[in-house]
Amino acid sequence: MKTIFLTLVFALFTQLFYAQNAFDKFDGQDDVTSVIVNKKMFDLMSKVKVDASDKETQQYINLIKKLDYLKVFTTKNPKVEADMKATADRYIKTAGLEELMRINDSGKNVKIMVKSGATDTQIKELLMYVEGAKNDDTVLLSLTGNFDLNEISVLTDKMQLPGGSDLKKASKGKK
Numbered sequence: 001m002k003t004i005f006l007t008l009v010f011a012l013f014t015q016l017f018y019a020q021n022a023f024d025k026f027d028g029q030d031d032v033t034s035v036i037v038n039k040k041m042f043d044l045m046s047k048v049k050v051d052a053s054d055k056e057t058q059q060y061i062n063l064i065k066k067l068d069y070l071k072v073f074t075t076k077n078p079k080v081e082a083d084m085k086a087t088a089d090r091y092i093k094t095a096g097l098e099e100l101m102r103i104n105d106s107g108k109n110v111k112i113m114v115k116s117g118a119t120d121t122q123i124k125e126l127l128m129y130v131e132g133a134k135n136d137d138t139v140l141l142s143l144t145g146n147f148d149l150n151e152i153s154v155l156t157d158k159m160q161l162p163g164g165s166d167l168k169k170a171s172k173g174k175k
Contacts, residue, residue, distance in 0.1 A: 022091045023071055023142055026084065031077035033137075037070040059154045067145035074137040081131070081138040088129045088140055097127055100149075107133035114149070121149045 027034045046065045075081055088111075091097075097113035104110075108130065115125040124146060130139040 022087060022095075023073060023140060025087070026073040026075075026080070026140070027071075029075075029080065031075050031080055033074045035070070035072040037067075039068045042067045042070075056154060059151065063147055063151045063155055066147040066151075067143065069142070069144045071140075071142045073140045076132065076135075076137055084138060084140050085129065085131065088127065092127065095125070095127075097125065100126075108136060117146055123147055123149050126152070 026032050027036060042064045046061050048061070073084065075084065092113055095115065097115050100112045100114045102109075102111050110131075111127075111129045113127045113129075114123050116122065117124045124144065126141075126143040126149075128139070128141040130137075130141075132138040
């Protein structure tokens with residue numbers, strides 16, 4: 001019984017460790033632009049004084065209080081693109097993510113995967129992989145926290161994230 005328990009604890013621990021580090025190898029690579037925002041930065045951003053009458057900014061502040069981590073990696077390098085795709089595919093299989101939507105538009109392929117929370121629109125983790133068309137960037141975006149999918153469009157507007165228009169489609173598509 002102890003062996004089964006220890007095996008289970010080890011498996012869960014490695015899964016959590018892998019989730020935190022799966023995409024970190026792209027940070028600092030040549031030909032990769034990365035944006036990483038952690039919980040501390042989100043906490044600092046949420047303390048900014050805003051005009052109470054500006055509802056959109058108020059929604060943005062409420063959302064960033066719920067976020068833990070944002071990682072965005074972009075590249076046009078074909079070798080890095082292939083590595084990003086393989087890493088994202090492996091992570092999707094092991095992290096228990098489900099497909100929210102898939103878009104194929106003019107050679108650009110977008111996959112948006114989520115790990116659901118307590119309700120249909122509650123999200124613990126969102127992963128978006130945008131396979132760029134000819135001269136477009138390939139984008140890998142990972143967002144963790146405990147947020148509502150319907151709030152994502154506010155984040156994409158304020159932070160001007162790569163692939164933000166695709167995330168807006170997802171937030172409008174699942175209500």
